[in-house]
Amino acid sequence: MxxxxxxxxxxxxxxxxxxxxxxxxxxxxxxxxxxxxxxxxxxxxxxxxxxxxxxxxxxxxxxxxxxxxxxxxxxxxxxxYKFDKSRHCISTMMVEIDFLQKKNVDSNPYDSDKMAGEFIQHFNNQAFSVGQQLVFSFCDKLFGLLIKDIEAMDPSILKGEHAAGKKEKIEIGLLLGNSHVIFEKSETSSMTLIGKAKTRESRQSIISPDWNFERMGIGGLDKEFSDIFRRAFASRVFPPDIVEQMVMSVSQLWGFTKLLLPASNTVEVNIETAEKLLVSRLDFMASLNNDIKPAFGTNQEDYASYIMNGIIRWGDPVSAVLEDGELLVQQTKNSDRTPLVSVLLEGPPNSGKTALAAKISEDSQFPFIKICSPDKMIGHSEIAKCQAIKKIFEDAYKSQLSCVVVDDIERLLDYVPIGPRFSNLVLQALLVLLKKPPPKGRKLLIIGTTSRKDVLQEMEMLDAFSTTIHIPNISRGEQLVEALELLGSFQEKERASIAKAVKDKSLWIGIKKLLMLIEMAVQMDPDHRVSKFLSLLKDEGALGSDKFVAI
The missing domain is CATH 2.40.40.20 (Barwin-like endoglucanases)
Structure with a gap:
């Protein structure tokens, strides 16, 4: 039911x-x-x-x-919903952990074994899904958790038989008292985890533990090399998690050894230098991510900068836009009748159109994603601008699934209301490319954004798009309070004061402008933040203006 x-x-x-x-x-x-x-x-x-x-x-x-x-x-x-306990009981669950609020960050070590025990006790017999977010309280601190991976329990164990050794990944599972929870800190986290219930850090040994110096063929130094290895490297053969379980740390053992040896026999070895000489896969991946920018395909930095603050779902309109965007993505993937799908996101300035377009393109996971933005064409002549836009679309035609975001179309057209003036060459190029279907076997999704729908209507560009989606501003008090709660900049009492102040008053503000006003207000003393925020809203004409209908 x-x-x-x-x-x-x-x-x-x-x-x-x-x-x-x-x-x-x-x-x-x-x-x-x-x-x-x-x-x-x-x-x-x-x-x-x-x-x-x-x-x-x-x-x-x-x-x-x-x-x-x-x-x-x-x-x-x-x-x-009922769980199939033969398939959905959790055997092992990988959980990413970080401090919920950056102001509560500390360097204290946290015992992952105790943490796992409290987690299982607190969330026993609950449903968990991969990608799920939740808050966990441990040692009077709040942590943000993200479920990274879930393995199902072996059905043979549930039947009382010997384990068959099967490990099946599942998306949804039921946490039991004998489930294993493993914590790993997020990549950007500075927290310290100790104990066994944490992931093992990737590690590469400096030197093989079974190395025999006598086989090197260097005469006269066999014993000396063995001594150097024993005193400098032997303790580092053990994995970090094994060393962690020892009563004394490696540095303490090394210090005791130095005290027991005559000064004349002490050999200093700079281990750090040897470690720095190692070149691993991580170095190559770092080079690919930071030094080499892809000329074709998807450059994550290309669209990540547009959604650096995430998507704030302040109300149903935002959810509806993302849902419609996902439907268009699925249409592009699955429909053989419409290889070209284009949508125009239009709305007032600072309403978050570019961020929503970037989010839709990112979630599509298409192999080719490019953003055609005016900021990349500053100083271009009209002909150079047309060639740059054409190059983006030609590259898109080479991929089976492509997404091109044409951002701030009126700026690409060099439109100014005084005159008015615009580039007819760029307009004609865009009209042709927006209507041109991709080659056979290729599919293309085009997402355009504009703050001047009326101008594009006069230029006959609206008809070039398959559909148009309106992006509204925040216009209701409850939408404003929801946005403030999602952003987390104001405390609950402060949000209640703001909700009371905006009740039955007209409101009209874009989410981008709201972010700017919030960041200005939170720089004030806590006692004056609410009053400053409300005054900023009034100064911007977003609150209490006769221009808009009161809610």
């Missing part, structure tokens, strides 16, 4: 730490686990009840809403 419900905010901080979706205690038709579906995806949650949740609503914590792409008030379909 499927029931339509509305997504709501988790009623208490304690319930936010349970990793459970929360429903009213009057909702008796649901079992322990449910599937929550939006228009494009489905997610499995474990349920809890609370009297403060309204019937017909299902409450999610902030990390849950970020993971599932849900906004407050969004309609979802909720269905009971």
């Amino acid at each position: 499927t029931i339509r419900m509305q997504a709501a905010r988790c009623p208490t901080d304690e319930l936010s730490l349970t990793n459970c979706a929360v429903i009213s205690d009057k909702e008796t038709q649901f079992e322990q686990h449910v599937i929550v579906r939006n228009s494009t995806h489905k997610y499995v949650f474990t349920l809890r009840t609370h009297q403060s949740v309204m019937p017909g609503s299902i409450a999610f914590s902030l990390p849950q809403r970020k993971w599932a792409g849900l906004s407050i008030g969004q309609e979802v379909e909720v269905t009971n």
Whole structure:
């Protein structure tokens, strides 16, 4: 049985730490686990009840809403879900961990064994999915977790038989008391993990432990080389996690050895220099990522800079745009009748059009993604600009699946309202390329962005796009509060004060402009941040202006 419900905010901080979706205690038709579906995806949650949740609503914590792409008030379909315990019991789960808030970062070591024990005790018999985000409290600190990998339990063990050695990766699983949880810190994290319940660090031995110096054929130094190896390298043959379990660290053992040896026999060896001479695969990968930029294909930095702050799902309009974008991506992949799909994202300035276009292109995972942006063509003549745009599309035709983002079209056209003036050469080039289908066997998705839909209408460019999607500004008080909560810049009491101040007042602001005002306001003392933020909204004409309809 499927029931339509509305997504709501988790009623208490304690319930936010349970990793459970929360429903009213009057909702008796649901079992322990449910599937929550939006228009494009489905997610499995474990349920809890609370009297403060309204019937017909299902409450999610902030990390849950970020993971599932849900906004407050969004309609979802909720269905009971039962685990197949022969296939979905978790054997091992890899969890990425980092401090939830950067201001709480410290250098204290955290015992991963105790952490795993508390994790299993706290989340026992709960549903987990790969990619899921949650908050975990340990040692009076909050950590942000990301589920990286899940392995299913061997069915032979569940039947009481000997293990068959099968390891099956699964997307969704049920955490049991005998499951193994392994923590690994995120790449950018500075936290220190100790204990056995953490991933082993990649390691390459400096010298083989079974090396025999007598086979080198160098006479007269066999014993001396062996002494150097024993005193300088032998202790480093052990893996770091084994060394960690020793009573004394390697440096302590080395210090004791030096005290026991006569000064005349002491040999100093600079191990760090030898380590620096090693060239590993990581060095080559770092070179590819940082030194060599791909001339063809997908350069992640090309679109990552446009979404450096992530996508803020402040309401249903944002979710609807991303869902429509995913449908267009699927149409491009699967449809044989429409090898060329084009969409225009139009809306007021600072509404986040470029970020949404970059996000849709990134999530498509097409092998070729390019952004045609005016900032890359500064100083180009009209002919040079046409050639650069043509080159991007010609490269796209060489790939079976391609995505081209034509950003800020009116700027590409050199449009200015005084005159008016625009480049007819660039306009004609874009009109031809937007309508030209890719070669046979190739598929192309074009995403355009503009803040001047009326201008493109006069230039007859709107008809060149398959469809148009409107990107609105934030226009309601609850949308503003949701954006503030997702950004995490204001405390709960501050958000409540802001919500009270904007209630029943007109509001109209783009998410990009809102980010700028928030960052300005949070530089103030905590006692004056709210008043400064509200005054900035009024100064920008975003709050209380007669230009817009009051909410």
